[in-house]
Structure formats: structure tokens, C-alpha cells
Amino acid sequence: MDIKKLKLTEIKNLIEKREIKAEEVTEYYLKRAISLQEKTNAFITLNEENILEQAKNLDNLVEKGFKGKLTGVPIAIKDNICTKGIRTTCASKILSNFIPPYNATVIENLKNEGAIIFGKTNMDEFAMGSSNETSYFGPVKNPWDMERIPGGSSGGSAVAISAILAPASLGSDTGGSIRQPASLCGVVGMKPTYGRVSRYGLIAFGSSLDQIGPFARSIDDCALILEAISGYDPKDSTSIKIDTPEYLKNLNKDIKGLKIGVPKEYFIEGVEEDIVKSIEKSIEIYKKLGAEIQEISLPHTKYGIAVYYLIATAEASSNLARYDGVKYGVRAENVKDLKQMYIKTKKEGFGEEVKRRIMLGTFSLASGYYDAYYKKASKVRTLIKNDFMNAFEKVDVILCPTSPTTAFKIGEKSNDPIQMYLSDIFTINVNLAGIPAISVPCGFDKKGLPIGMQIIGNYFDEQKVLNTSFAYEDAVGGFKFSPYQED
Amino acid sequence: MAEINKDLVKYIAVLARLEFDEEELDNFTEKFKRILDYVEQLKELNVDDVLPTYHININYNAMREDEVKESLEVSEVLKNAPDKKESFFRVPRVVE
Numbered sequence: 001m002d003i004k005k006l007k008l009t010e011i012k013n014l015i016e017k018r019e020i021k022a023e024e025v026t027e028y029y030l031k032r033a034i035s036l037q038e039k040t041n042a043f044i045t046l047n048e049e050n051i052l053e054q055a056k057n058l059d060n061l062v063e064k065g066f067k068g069k070l071t072g073v074p075i076a077i078k079d080n081i082c083t084k085g086i087r088t089t090c091a092s093k094i095l096s097n098f099i100p101p102y103n104a105t106v107i108e109n110l111k112n113e114g115a116i117i118f119g120k121t122n123m124d125e126f127a128m129g130s131s132n133e134t135s136y137f138g139p140v141k142n143p144w145d146m147e148r149i150p151g152g153s154s155g156g157s158a159v160a161i162s163a164i165l166a167p168a169s170l171g172s173d174t175g176g177s178i179r180q181p182a183s184l185c186g187v188v189g190m191k192p193t194y195g196r197v198s199r200y201g202l203i204a205f206g207s208s209l210d211q212i213g214p215f216a217r218s219i220d221d222c223a224l225i226l227e228a229i230s231g232y233d234p235k236d237s238t239s240i241k242i243d244t245p246e247y248l249k250n251l252n253k254d255i256k257g258l259k260i261g262v263p264k265e266y267f268i269e270g271v272e273e274d275i276v277k278s279i280e281k282s283i284e285i286y287k288k289l290g291a292e293i294q295e296i297s298l299p300h301t302k303y304g305i306a307v308y309y310l311i312a313t314a315e316a317s318s319n320l321a322r323y324d325g326v327k328y329g330v331r332a333e334n335v336k337d338l339k340q341m342y343i344k345t346k347k348e349g350f351g352e353e354v355k356r357r358i359m360l361g362t363f364s365l366a367s368g369y370y371d372a373y374y375k376k377a378s379k380v381r382t383l384i385k386n387d388f389m390n391a392f393e394k395v396d397v398i399l400c401p402t403s404p405t406t407a408f409k410i411g412e413k414s415n416d417p418i419q420m421y422l423s424d425i426f427t428i429n430v431n432l433a434g435i436p437a438i439s440v441p442c443g444f445d446k447k448g449l450p451i452g453m454q455i456i457g458n459y460f461d462e463q464k465v466l467n468t469s470f471a472y473e474d475a476v477g478g479f480k481f482s483p484y485q486e487d
Numbered sequence: 488m489a490e491i492n493k494d495l496v497k498y499i500a501v502l503a504r505l506e507f508d509e510e511e512l513d514n515f516t517e518k519f520k521r522i523l524d525y526v527e528q529l530k531e532l533n534v535d536d537v538l539p540t541y542h543i544n545i546n547y548n549a550m551r552e553d554e555v556k557e558s559l560e561v562s563e564v565l566k567n568a569p570d571k572k573e574s575f576f577r578v579p580r581v582v583e
Binding site: 097098099101102194195208234237238240300302303305306307309310317321324325326327328329330331335336337338339340341342343344346347350355356358359360362363366373375376377378379380381382383385417418432433434 | 496499500502503504505506507515518519521522523525526528529532534537538539540541542543544549551559563564566567568569570576578579580581
């Protein structure tokens with residue numbers, strides 16, 4: 001049996017039928033992940049002993065008749081999601097020794113469904129970045145071209161899929177951190193509606209924007225993981241009391257009459273030609289499938305980056321104040337008093353991008369600047385949200401590119417924050433509005449690098465977003481999600 | 488709007504409990520300036536009559552009963568502490 005080729009549902013069924021053991025599947029992926037670690041740098045922590053022990057325990061449970069949504073499936077976890085007893089670093093020096101005494105709710109949910117919590121994936125420090133270059137543990141490489149970035153901030157989780165190091169993974173998305181790396185690595189990545197998935201145990205960056213979501217190789221796998229991690233959580237006051245649909249069972253490729261909006265503001269100068277062509281091709285496919293395509297307008301699109309970098313940094317500056325060397329993390333040594341301990345701990349513990357964002361956020365909240373920056377940005381956020389609400393009165397879903405470029409070279413944009421921030425121009429507004437969106441592979445550019453298209457839905461319309469993606473996946477006969485797929 | 492110079496950056500650094508070397512400060516002021524120049528585009532919009540969005544789902548308050556529930560053991564909580572004594576986090580002396 002070629003374990004590499006098995007989808008989530010296949011792994012789960014074979015394990016439940018006892019035709020294969022969770023231990024065999026897990027051992028296979030561990031071996032692969034370890035052998036490719038030097039090349040990809042996808043993982044920060046890969047605790048072999050713990051992972052194999054989980055698999056053995058699961059096999060024992062299966063012997064006793066255990067069945068779950070994800071029985072025996074190894075799932076890699078972004079390293080900003082707390083895992084009890086397993087180091088969780090946020091790819092920062094300041095948390096490089098942190099061992100959480102509790103599990104994030106999504107981890108509990110995955111375990112209850114029988115998943116194996118696989119390694120902890122590399123990311124931009126505190127999820128701040130679009131290229132995975134700000135990690136204290138070094139950059140992650142894109143399997144389609146090892147000289148290029150995989151996108152960020154969930155770069156390791158995207159590479160776990162495209163290098164086939166795990167059958168699925170979790171990431172987090174504050175401004176595009178799931179969808180942009182999914183696009184650049186040629187895999188599926190989804191950000192659910194804000195409040196759909198509990199943020200308890202997700203180390204906070206921008207609390208009004210952050211949301212955990214799945215990376216997968218196919219739409220049905222993505223649907224299944226989303227189903228497993230969703231649901232109200234009393235431990236997260238922003239989680240919403242709403243039933244979780246059976247996303248997998250309800251997948252439906254019949255999209256006749258579906259109204260798809262294409263925003264004219266997303267086809268601007270700076271978007272690579274091959275990407276535009278690829279989206280146009282997808283539109284033709286949707287037309288053939290019976291969808292109605294409409295041009296729409298999201299007039300405040302261009303303000304998204306400015307709004308985001310004032311709001312997300314304001315929230316971050318407040319969230320990251322807790323890293324002061326008192327309760328956890330790495331404390332600076334040889335300090336003369338408490339104040340110096342705070343300052344030295346932060347100075348030595350945070351990287352450049354994180355410091356820049358704390359500074360920008362502190363500035364936008366500071367007395368004298370608050371009205372002109374933070375408050376103004378929060379008002380423009382309302383306009384951006386209203387753009388989407390107006391659009392969803394006319395259309396069911398919105399289709400656009402996920403990223404204006406394909407994967408760029410390591411180092412290419414790392415010295416120019418604005419150029420780097422512009423990578424998120426098409427994903428960021430979705431977070432500001434709190435609506436769900438997915439990135440789906442939709443072809444390759446002339447360099448052979450993957451292109452992703454984004455499908456955006458209204459609040460809690462994940463099923464519609466998944467169905468739209470599913471119809472496309474079926475029409476194109478599945479995705480080429482990895483350069484190693486046919487090996 | 489705000490004039491970005493080294494003094495302002497130093498002032499913000501004090502508020503943020505951060506510290507920069509002279510060389511870092513130059514590099515930082517320059518990049519900070521570029522970012523703030525970029526966000527100046529928000530000035531084009533008149534939003535006097537627009538309500539701010541601070542949170543997406545603000546329409547309810549998450550209330551719960553005030554019940555005693557199990558929480559982490561003190562020893563668990565202190566496991567990650569850089570310095571501790573008995574059941575306390577220990578920090579450099581604050582009061583002489």
C-alpha cells in the first residue's frame with residue numbers, strides 16, 4: 001500500500017477496518033518528515049517518541065472499537081497553537097523554551113476525533129510575516145523551488161502538505177497566513193468565519209482577526225478537518241454558538257445557478273499576468289459548470305493594507321506586552337532592576353519585524369495619535385466590511401486571486417516592509433470583515449510555480465465556499481499539490 | 488500628521504518597553520517613516536459619519552455563571568517560570 005497516496009478519509013477507513021495501523025501511517029510520515037527536514041526546515045519540533053506513543057495508544061483504542069472523524073490521521077500543527085507538554089515557540093527566541101501546561105481547544109477537538117498530533121511547524125515569528133523568513137529557527141523552503149519562500153506566516157504547515165510530510169495540518173490566518181502560503185505552495189488552505197473555530201490556546205497576534213484553519217491536499221479532506229475543529233467553546237468569548245454543519249457529507253459539486261462575483265479591484269497593476277490568465281481560465285470552467293459570473297466592485301479594497309497594519313499592530317502591541325520575562329519564556333540575564341529586565345528581555349527576545357510591529361501598534365494607540373490612526377483605521381474597516389456585505393446581496397461567493405505573485409526568492413522582499421505587506425493585499429480584507437475564504441490551487445506560472453485562487457463567502461457560508469471549490473476540483477480532475485506526488 | 492524622527496521613535500520605544508542601538512534606530516526610523524507614509528492614504532477618506540468596527544461579533548456579551556471550576560495546579564503554572572520561589576514568580580527587587 002502506498003501510504004503517501006492516501007487521503008484522510010481513506011487513512012481513517014483503513015485504520016478503522018484494521019487493514020493498516022495508525023502506527024504504520026505515523027512511522028511513514030515521521031520518516032519522510034525527518035529525511036526532508038534539512039531541505040525544507042518545515043518543522044520546529046518533531047517529538048518522535050511522543051508521536052509514536054500517540055499512534056500506539058490510538059491503535060489500542062481502535063482494537064476496542066474506537067471510531068472518530070480522523071481516526072489515526074497524523075496532523076501537523078503550526079507552532080503558535082499550544083500543545084500540552086510539547087514545546088510551542090511561535091518561532092520566537094522569547095518562547096523558545098515554552099512548554100504549554102494545557103492544550104488549545106482545537107488540539108482537544110482533534111484528539112477526540114482520533115487524530116495524531118504530529119510535529120510543530122515552522123512559521124514567521126509570532127505569525128508576523130508573509131514569507132516565513134522572520135522565524136528564529138530559519139526560513140522554510142518551497143518544495144516547488146527550494147530557493148523560494150513558501151509564503152507565510154504558516155509556511156511550515158503549507159510545506160507539510162506540498163512536500164507530503166503530513167496528510168494535513170493546521171495553520172492560523174490573521175491577514176492571509178493560511179491562504180497565501182497555500183497559494184504559493186499549491187495546496188488547499190481555508191480561513192473559517194471569525195468565531196467558527198475556538199482561539200483558546202492559539203497564541204494571540206491580532207485578536208479581532210486571528211482564526212485557525214486547515215491545510216489539505218483536497219477539498220474533502222479540508223471539509224473534514226474543518227468539521228472536526230469547529231464549534232462553540234466557552235473558553236473563547238469570541239467563539240459563536242452556532243451548529244457545525246456536516247461539511248464532508250454535504251459536499252455538493254452541482255453549482256448550477258450559483259452567482260460568482262469577480263471584483264474588478266482585484267485585477268490591478270502588479271498582479272502577475274500568468275495569475276490573471278489562470279483566474280480567467282477558472283472563470284471559464286465555472287461558466288461551463290453553470291455558474292453565473294458577475295463583475296462586482298469592492299471600492300475600498302486598496303485601503304486594506306493600511307487599515308490592517310494599524311489595527312493588527314495595535315492589537316499585537318497589546319497582546320505581546322505579556323512577554324516580559326516574568327511568568328514564562330526566556331528572561332534576559334544580568335539586569336539591575338525590574339524595568340531593565342522587561343526592556344532587555346524584549347530587546348533580546350523579539351526579532352526585527354516583531355519589534356517594528358509592536359512599535360507601529362504602540363504608536364497607533366498612543367495618546368495624540370489614536371484618533372488619526374487606530375480609530376480612523378477602525379472606521380475604514382467598517383467601509384471594507386460594508387463593501388463585502390453589499391456584494392453578498394448580489395452574489396453567493398466571490399472569486400479572485402489569492403496572491404498578486406507566485407513564490408518569490410528568499411531575501412527578495414525582506415528589506416522592504418511595504419513590498420512584503422503588499423503580498424497580502426487580496427487576503428487581508430477578508431480578515432478585517434471576518435468572513436470565510438479558501439485558497440484553491442488553479443494552475444502554474446511559466447516558472448512552474450503554483451497559483452492559487454481565492455473563494456470568499458458570507459458569514460458562516462463555509463459550505464458554499466467548499467462546494468464551489470469542490471465543483472472546480474472535480475472539473476479539473478483533482479489537484480497537483482506536490483512535486484513529489486507521482487514519485 | 489505626525490512628523491517621524493528619531494526622537495518620536497525613541498519616545499514610542501519607551502512606551503513599548505523596547506530599546507534600540509543608534510544604528511538600529513536609523514534603520515528603524517527610515518522603515519517606520521515609509522510605513523507611515525503609506526498609511527497616509529487613509530486621509531483621502533472622509534469617515535466622520537462612519538462608526539468604527541473594533542470587533543466583528545460585538546452584538547453579544549459572553550456571560551457565564553460564577554462557578555468554581557478546576558484549574559491548573561500551581562506547580563504546573565510555575566513550570567515555565569524563569570525564576571520562582573515557593574508558589575511565587577520571582578523578579579528582581581522592586582523596593583529597596
